[in-house]
Amino acid sequence: MGQYLPIILLAVLAVVFGAVSIFVSHLLAPKKSNPIKESPYECGVDPVVETPERFPVKFFLIAMIFIVFDVEIIFLYPWAVAHGSLGVVGLVAILIFSFAVFESFLYLVSKGVFNWNSVKIGLTSRLQKSQAEASSLKDSVLLGNTKFGMSSNGSNNDTESIRRVSSKDKGIVEVAK
Amino acid sequence: MIFAVDLLLRDSIGLVEVGIVLLKVGVAFVLLLLGVMLMIWFERKFISDMQNRIGPNLAGPFGIFQTLADGIKLFFKEDQVPAKADPLVFRLAPYLALVPAFLIFTVVPIGGDFSGGGDGTVTWWGRQTFLQVADPPIGFLIILAMSSMAVYGVLLAGWASGSKYPLFSAIRVSAQMVSYEVALGLSFASVLLMSKSFSTHDIVLSQGGYEWNLWMTGLVPFFIFLLAVTAEMNRPPFDLVEAEQELVGGFHTEYSSLRFALFYLAEFMNVITMSGVIVTLFLGGPEGPEPFPLPGWLWGIFWFCLKMVVFLAVFVWFRATLPRFRYDQLMNLGWKLLIPLSLVWFLALATLQVSDNRDWNDFIVLASIFGGFVLVGLLLKRALKTAAHNPDPDLSAPATAENNVEENAGRNTENNFDIENLKEKDLGGKN
Amino acid sequence: MVAQNIAFGVMVGIMGLSAIRVVTTRNVVHAALYLMVVLATVAGLFLLLGAEFLGITQVLIYIGAVIVLFLFGIMLTGARIGKEKLLSHRNKVPALMIATVITAVSIYAAIDYFGADKLPEETRTSTKEVANSLFSQYIIPFEVASVLLLAALIGAIVIARREPHEENLTK
Numbered sequence: 114m115g116q117y118l119p120i121i122l123l124a125v126l127a128v129v130f131g132a133v134s135i136f137v138s139h140l141l142a143p144k145k146s147n148p149i150k151e152s153p154y155e156c157g158v159d160p161v162v163e164t165p166e167r168f169p170v171k172f173f174l175i176a177m178i179f180i181v182f183d184v185e186i187i188f189l190y191p192w193a194v195a196h197g198s199l200g201v202v203g204l205v206a207i208l209i210f211s212f213a214v215f216e217s218f219l220y221l222v223s224k225g226v227f228n229w230n231s232v233k234i235g236l237t238s239r240l241q242k243s244q245a246e247a248s249s250l251k252d253s254v255l256l257g258n259t260k261f262g263m264s265s266n267g268s269n270n271d272t273e274s275i276r277r278v279s280s281k282d283k284g285i286v287e288v289a290k
Numbered sequence: 291m292i293f294a295v296d297l298l299l300r301d302s303i304g305l306v307e308v309g310i311v312l313l314k315v316g317v318a319f320v321l322l323l324l325g326v327m328l329m330i331w332f333e334r335k336f337i338s339d340m341q342n343r344i345g346p347n348l349a350g351p352f353g354i355f356q357t358l359a360d361g362i363k364l365f366f367k368e369d370q371v372p373a374k375a376d377p378l379v380f381r382l383a384p385y386l387a388l389v390p391a392f393l394i395f396t397v398v399p400i401g402g403d404f405s406g407g408g409d410g411t412v413t414w415w416g417r418q419t420f421l422q423v424a425d426p427p428i429g430f431l432i433i434l435a436m437s438s439m440a441v442y443g444v445l446l447a448g449w450a451s452g453s454k455y456p457l458f459s460a461i462r463v464s465a466q467m468v469s470y471e472v473a474l475g476l477s478f479a480s481v482l483l484m485s486k487s488f489s490t491h492d493i494v495l496s497q498g499g500y501e502w503n504l505w506m507t508g509l510v511p512f513f514i515f516l517l518a519v520t521a522e523m524n525r526p527p528f529d530l531v532e533a534e535q536e537l538v539g540g541f542h543t544e545y546s547s548l549r550f551a552l553f554y555l556a557e558f559m560n561v562i563t564m565s566g567v568i569v570t571l572f573l574g575g576p577e578g579p580e581p582f583p584l585p586g587w588l589w590g591i592f593w594f595c596l597k598m599v600v601f602l603a604v605f606v607w608f609r610a611t612l613p614r615f616r617y618d619q620l621m622n623l624g625w626k627l628l629i630p631l632s633l634v635w636f637l638a639l640a641t642l643q644v645s646d647n648r649d650w651n652d653f654i655v656l657a658s659i660f661g662g663f664v665l666v667g668l669l670l671k672r673a674l675k676t677a678a679h680n681p682d683p684d685l686s687a688p689a690t691a692e693n694n695v696e697e698n699a700g701r702n703t704e705n706n707f708d709i710e711n712l713k714e715k716d717l718g719g720k721n
Numbered sequence: 722m723v724a725q726n727i728a729f730g731v732m733v734g735i736m737g738l739s740a741i742r743v744v745t746t747r748n749v750v751h752a753a754l755y756l757m758v759v760l761a762t763v764a765g766l767f768l769l770l771g772a773e774f775l776g777i778t779q780v781l782i783y784i785g786a787v788i789v790l791f792l793f794g795i796m797l798t799g800a801r802i803g804k805e806k807l808l809s810h811r812n813k814v815p816a817l818m819i820a821t822v823i824t825a826v827s828i829y830a831a832i833d834y835f836g837a838d839k840l841p842e843e844t845r846t847s848t849k850e851v852a853n854s855l856f857s858q859y860i861i862p863f864e865v866a867s868v869l870l871l872a873a874l875i876g877a878i879v880i881a882r883r884e885p886h887e888e889n890l891t892k
Contacts, residue, residue: 154455173881195848203852211633216871219669442789
């Protein structure tokens with residue numbers, strides 16, 4: 114028997130609980146707002162730079178890959194439940210299916226889609242554009258935007274870290290020069 | 291046999307059935323809230339012990355009411371909606387985090403009468419029922435669906451705040467949750483292979499006689515599941531969502547008062563429900579020895595709670611001992627190790643199962659599985675090598691990094707934040 | 722059956738309102754969220770018909786993945802808080818006409834095909850039945866789906882790559 118009404122009931126209860134708590138809190142809490150309080154959080158500093166609106170395409174790529182894998186998983190499930198009666202044909206079918214998806218996975222891996230340690234690459238391409246010295250406050254904060262997912266071993270507007278990273282990889286230094 | 295109100299509403303419903311359902315829902319609701327209260331206390335106390343300090347000890351015995359005190363305090367805090375926020379989505383996001391956290395628990399069987407080979411039914415007022423809120427035939431998928439819904443709370447809270455740190459956190463963490471969901475789903479599949487049913491109750495039954503999925507699936511799916519669940523819940527060491535050193539408070543930086551409390555509640559509720567899910571899927575749910583006779587279902591609840599507490603302790607232990615992962619390490623672990631491993635493990639288990647049913651030569655089967663592992667390993671190694679030596683520059687780096695900077699820099703000159711105005715307004719208000 | 726009809730009515734009502742909001746709202750993220758509500762009610766309808774696996778798949782794939790992708794895509798191209806000025810609804814008359822025509826055609830097709838047929842009392846399909854038909858009758862489409870997924874992944878990569886002429890522009 115499918116029993117979905119209790120689940121819906123609990124969902125409603127959860128929403129009601131949240132709403133009532135927030136309402137009660139509204140009654141109890143002070144309401145002394147001012148523009149400073151309402152401004153975005155900036156570690157105590159006045160917000161200088163607008164919230165960035167665009168993101169690296171890489172995150173989008175991850176979401177797209179996820180859909181493909183999600184669909185694959187959904188196809189695996191019915192087979193896993195009924196594999197007893199499906200026998201060898203089912204096994205072969207699922208092996209072929211998984212192989213096709215795994216193959217594309219290998220392609221993604223070999224393209225470096227899952228490589229996130231791109232500090233070096235980001236730096237060198239910026240060096241190639243001879244933008245390394247241009248590191249105004251605005252730039253550095255915005256670069257923080259593009260690199261927030263990267264490793265934390267070096268802030269990119271810091272020439273020190275550029276030297277450190279690039280000296281690890283002599284080839285890159287040469288290209289940069 | 292099992293009476294409960296059905297969405298399809300074809301069965302006649304008596305008052306008793308409605309009563310049982312209401313009771314179950316009420317108990318689940320109260321249990322979860324109490325559980326969260328105790329869990330937060332437990333976590334703080336356990337971590338303090340590990341760090342050789344005392345932890346909360348003033349509110350009630352052993353500080354057990356500390357969470358309650360904190361919660362009450364939050365009621366009296368001002369609720370801020372930032373000026374730059376999207377008010378509708380900002381207000382919606384806490385609910386989107388809270389509801390999935392509640393709903394996962396509905397399909398977790400917390401006990402049942404398994405004594406003497408029983409099938410876990412309990413008799414209440416002459417009606418047989420299970421000790422779980424609902425047992426839909428696809429209960430298993432509800433867990434997965436709800437854990438995928440959990441992305442929304444984080445993603446929307448971060449976006450709607452209109453502030454940098456929440457936004458960074460939101461994008462970062464939704465990519466993380468989405469990545470680990472694949473590993474989660476694939477290790478789920480191995481469990482399905484053993485249990486042959488989506489119903490969580492059947493999954494528990496199929497593990498009867500200590501044929502727990504933990505060893506029936508060969509340990510690997512269990513560990514993958516444990517890691518993936520930790521990442522899904524954004525618990526340490528995968529708590530990049532609230533990496534305080536870089537992101538302030540993560541996606542709930544701009545949240546205050548009860549909206550913040552709801553996020554907090556959802557987070558810890560997820561820890562509890564996911565521990566319950568692990569116990570259900572891999573550790574035989576409420577199964578355990580019965581050293582002396584009690585009403586059968588009491589032992590079930592006891593063993594279930596005991597196993598669950600072990601996992602709660604494990605999650606706290608993770609937090610106390612492991613340093614946070616870097617984002618590239620996180621992605622490497624998820625995509626390059628857990629996903630291929632769980633997929634190959636699933637296929638190997640599947641082959642074993644099918645060969646079991648039809649008397650194939652064990653040696654050939656095992657050899658071909660081993661060959662498959664080696665082949666996949668070699669292929670993956672080769673792919674990784676290609677990626678290391680010859681990566682596609684557009685894909686392995688965030689391709690739009692430089693473009694983004696230029697565009698954003700251009701855009702920001704248009705709508706600079708009006709600091710001067712702000713200060714004046716503020717001063718005027720004070721005067 | 723009465724309760725079922727009430728549930729159907731409620732869901733269809735929510736679905737219709739949300740669907741209208743998807744096209745009338747002037748914020749792209751809101752539109753994506755309304756679309757999520759529409760898809761959730763579709764899942765609800767599947768459940769109501771007893772197609773539980775399909776219903777939960779709808780939640781998993783569409784709500785759990787596709788809308789997340791939409792949101793990522795919106796954030797990728799710059800989702801602003803507040804109303805988009807560029808969303809002007811300039812083509813609303815032709816769009817409305819096309820929508821009306823499509824609705825009329827689907828309603829006509831449904832009535833033409835099903836007529837006064839009634840749903841069977843028991844419509845529940847178990848996952849095992851889904852699996853059995855997937856791996857016998859529909860095995861070729863199933864395998865083709867894997868190739869489709871492969872193509873989708875390669876397509877994703879092509880989209881994510883920078884176009885050569887774009888690179889020249891930035892230089």
